[in-house]
Amino acid sequence: MTNSTAPRGALAPPSPQRSQAVEAWLAAAHPLPSAVHGEWDSDARLALLPLGKLFDAVRIPEHLIHAIAEASSPAIVSNWLGWIFNGRPVIHDPQGRRYYALVPPGTAKDWRAPAASCLGDGTYLGVPRTDLTVLEEAASVSYWAVPLTRPGWLCRTSDVQTFVMAAGCLTDEDDSEAES
Numbered sequence: 001m002t003n004s005t006a007p008r009g010a011l012a013p014p015s016p017q018r019s020q021a022v023e024a025w026l027a028a029a030h031p032l033p034s035a036v037h038g039e040w041d042s043d044a045r046l047a048l049l050p051l052g053k054l055f056d057a058v059r060i061p062e063h064l065i066h067a068i069a070e071a072s073s074p075a076i077v078s079n080w081l082g083w084i085f086n087g088r089p090v091i092h093d094p095q096g097r098r099y100y101a102l103v104p105p106g107t108a109k110d111w112r113a114p115a116a117s118c119l120g121d122g123t124y125l126g127v128p129r130t131d132l133t134v135l136e137e138a139a140s141v142s143y144w145a146v147p148l149t150r151p152g153w154l155c156r157t158s159d160v161q162t163f164v165m166a167a168g169c170l171t172d173e174d175d176s177e178a179e180s
Helices: 016-027 033-040 062-069 074-084 157-179
Strands: 046-050 056-061 090-093 098-103 117-119 124-128 143-146
Touching: 016 033, 016 046, 033 046, 056 062, 056 157, 062 074, 062 098, 062 157, 074 090, 074 143, 090 124, 098 157
Parallel strands: none
Antiparallel strands: 046 124, 056 098, 056 117, 090 098, 090 143
16 A cells, blocks of 8 residues: 555655554563553653663764765755665664664673674663654654664664764775874
8 A cells, every 4th residue: 555645755654553663562572561661651751671681772873874874964864874774773862862773682691792782681771662763853753764664674784784884984084084
């Protein structure tokens, strides 16, 4: 089914049922899924989820993404990340100045890209409510730069690793040129 009012090639927003399925899937990462919904309903609108069961997360420094995207506008960067990672989920933590690409569980064990770290078992990630998809300037809370649109729809490890390796090399070159 297509959304006839959307521009050609645009994605329609997720349906409420799809959002509920995504929320249920995310909550299942936690030993007490009902606690996740309580955390999302709190003022923080963020739930701490353990990594390693349903997904791991590659923590990418904000400056790396902004340098490669040649942009810092949240809307432009979100669109760019959606394109780079084929619409797969990325969380932005503006306070920590980091992006988190969600990748399959177990990725952290074999991660070898020095420009970003991959977090897995034994680590918790602050995951925003599924409806937080734009930066709220006043609150500066984490949001989905690229929303998770269906359960298990994670970034491909090879895509994220290739991006991080290339970005690390390119920004190293920029740093060395600036020092000369």
